[in-house]
Amino acid sequence: MSTDAIVMLKHDHKEMRAVFAAFEKTGTNALATKGRLVEKMIELLTVHTYIENEVMYPRVRSLLPELEDDVLESYEEHHVADVLVSELYAMSSTDERFTAKTTVLIENVRHHMEEEERDWFPKVREGLGRKILQEIGAEMLQARAKAPKAPVQPSALKKTIDAVIA
Ligand SMILES: [Fe+2]
Ligand SMILES: [Fe+2]
Numbered sequence: 001m002s003t004d005a006i007v008m009l010k011h012d013h014k015e016m017r018a019v020f021a022a023f024e025k026t027g028t029n030a031l032a033t034k035g036r037l038v039e040k041m042i043e044l045l046t047v048h049t050y051i052e053n054e055v056m057y058p059r060v061r062s063l064l065p066e067l068e069d070d071v072l073e074s075y076e077e078h079h080v081a082d083v084l085v086s087e088l089y090a091m092s093s094t095d096e097r098f099t100a101k102t103t104v105l106i107e108n109v110r111h112h113m114e115e116e117e118r119d120w121f122p123k124v125r126e127g128l129g130r131k132i133l134q135e136i137g138a139e140m141l142q143a144r145a146k147a148p149k150a151p152v153q154p155s156a157l158k159k160t161i162d163a164v165i166a
């Protein structure tokens with residue numbers, strides 16, 4: 001498999017889009033299937049966001065300062081997705097808000113992936129070139145091996161724990 005950072009990230013995006021499409025095709029009442037697909041989404045998103053946050057974004061930010069605004073906006077979009085992911089992680093597929101929250105997550109992440117692929121990955125490829133993208137890709141492979149597969153501190157769970165402790 002290629003270690004080109006952008007090729008790797010686009011490969012993740014493709015996998016994510018397939019799970020999103022499967023969720024949308026699942027019948028309203030197929031709660032077990034929906035629950036499983038959301039578990040898969042959470043895992044894919046947690047790992048992907050981790051390697052972007054830990055490796056890709058900081059490298060791009062320091063090597064291509066002119067893309068700083070794009071990187072900062074992307075961090076904020078990751079933050080919004082993190083909040084939704086944490087809430088979904090603590091939620092049962094039988095909850096009346098489960099499908100609605102998943103739909104909003106899908107909308108947000110689709111928009112974010114499109115911006116990455118259309119707006120800033122091409123600028124990154126042009127600015128960094130093949131060799132540096134391969135070095136970043138190799139670093140991302142290492143980060144992937146130690147990436148969490150689920151939210152480290154789900155906000156909803158944390159609130160529950162805080163309430164119990166207080
Ligand atoms: Fe991203
Ligand atoms: Fe991404």
